[in-house]
Amino acid sequence: MSAAAWRVFALVSLLWGSMYVVIKQALPSFSASEMVVWRFFFCGILLAPFARQHWLNWDRRSGRMAKWPGVAALGLILVVGLTGSFLPVLFTTLAQRTEPSALAGMFTALTPIMT
Secondary structure, three states: OOHHHHHHHHHHHHHHHHHHHHHHHHOOOOOHHHHHHHHHHHHHHHHHHHHHHHHHHHHHHHOOOOOOOOHHHHHHHHHHHHHHHHHHHHHHHHHOOOOOHHHHHHHHHHHHHHO
16 A cells, blocks of 8 residues: 555544544533434535535536436435434444443444444
């Protein structure tokens, strides 16, 4: 791997791992559901420019208005989002009320292996 790839890997590792320490420190002030909502809100803000740029490029390439998925596809996206993103984050935040943040980090690191 190149030096730039290692730097990006180190940055992502630092950001991903430090999240559990931040959650542990913020839990006395916020409820678990508030933490999850704020986390998704800030992720949405950070990813919005990339999504906007992708949308604009995709629209120009197709030369026509984009077709929206049907109701069944939107329901499936909602189910996948709830089970794959929202519920795991909620359960991790709830577990951090009683468990150390290092343990939560280890469980999350094992998720790709178990999946």
